[in-house]
Amino acid sequence: MTWSVAFIDLVLRFARTAADIDGEALEESLRCKTPLYLNFGLDRSFDPANPIWQEFLAGYERAFEPTGWTHSFYLVHARSYPESAFGCFSYHYEPETRCMRLHFGNRDSCTDGPLSVRRQQNRSDELRTLFSSVRLDLPEAEFVRGRSWMYNLPAYRRLFPPDYVTTADPVAPELQFMSLWGQFIDRNGNLRPKATDIFRKHMDTASTPDELRDSFPLPVLATHCSIQYFFDFYGVDPRT
Numbered sequence: 524m525t526w527s528v529a530f531i532d533l534v535l536r537f538a539r540t541a542a543d544i545d546g547e548a549l550e551e552s553l554r555c556k557t558p559l560y561l562n563f564g565l566d567r568s569f570d571p572a573n574p575i576w577q578e579f580l581a582g583y584e585r586a587f588e589p590t591g592w593t594h595s596f597y598l599v600h601a602r603s604y605p606e607s608a609f610g611c612f613s614y615h616y617e618p619e620t621r622c623m624r625l626h627f628g629n630r631d632s633c634t635d636g637p638l639s640v641r642r643q644q645n646r647s648d649e650l651r652t653l654f655s656s657v658r659l660d661l662p663e664a665e666f667v668r669g670r671s672w673m674y675n676l677p678a679y680r681r682l683f684p685p686d687y688v689t690t691a692d693p694v695a696p697e698l699q700f701m702s703l704w705g706q707f708i709d710r711n712g713n714l715r716p717k718a719t720d721i722f723r724k725h726m727d728t729a730s731t732p733d734e735l736r737d738s739f740p741l742p743v744l745a746t747h748c749s750i751q752y753f754f755d756f757y758g759v760d761p762r763t
């Protein structure tokens with residue numbers, strides 16, 4: 524799935540508003556308060572001196588049409604398929620906490636919604652394969668952690684062990700991640716009108732940093748539980 528120009532426009536509008544309200548340089552807002560940096564294929568260091576990031580900023584400043592420039596830059600640099608991807612799901616492992624972090628990105632080519640009842644079995648199969656692989660490759664993994672607006676959706680929650688989803692708890696918006704921004708796009712990368720309208724209205728009337736952060740309609744929910752619940756839920760055989 525590729526982001527639409529309209530989504531990039533929304534993100535840039537937020538960055539400009541944040542720069543005004545928080546009283547900081549636009550380049551800081553672009554780097555720290557939008558999902559652009561990571562989605563230009565860069566790492567979680569968010570290093571302002573990264574040459575690709577610097578190339579983006581230089582082009583942005585010169586651009587006659589900053590939204591068009593940003594979208595073109597994204598198309599060139601976006602990672603098409605994450606490492607450790609199992610269909611729509613992927614993960615990364617945090618060795619210091621022995622924790623797996625789960626991620627979702629729509630890579631389903633079917634016209635049905637990726638979270639629809641018709642595709643539910645496909646999603647569950649992907650998770651089963653993912654956890655079978657983790658059991659073999661990362662026997663030291665002990666916990667699973669998630670952070671996403673998506674845990675607000677019953678269609679997403681039903682894919683996971685109940686003991687995992689009941690831990691869902693709101694956390695402060697993480698502005699650099701799609702775990703927050705993903706709520707504004709549909710499965711094709713186009714804007715979801717209802718969520719976007721609410722966001723724009725709140726953003727346009729916000730006058731303090733807190734009000735601006737409260738503009739997002741759905742909160743990011745954090746989840747956490749033992750990986751054993753996942754092995755049990757998906758019937759991952761200890762010997763596979």
Ligand SMILES: CC(C)(COP(=O)(O)OP(=O)(O)OC[C@H]1O[C@@H](n2cnc3c(N)ncnc32)[C@H](O)[C@@H]1OP(=O)(O)O)[C@@H](O)C(=O)NCCC(=O)NCCS
Pocket residue numbers: 524625626627628629635636637638639670671673676678701702703704705706707708709710711715718
């Ligand atoms: C999740 C995603 C596929 C939903 O897109 P979609 O086109 O609505 O897909 P589906 O039709 O399968 O949606 C499933 C359900 O969620 C609902 N939904 C999706 N986005 C919603 C939102 N922002 N607010 C409320 N409900 C929403 C849909 O209405 C649908 O509900 P229904 O089955 O009762 O009609 C899309 O938002 C996406 O790909 N986002 C980016 C991924 C992301 O956020 N990744 C970060 C996770 S760490």
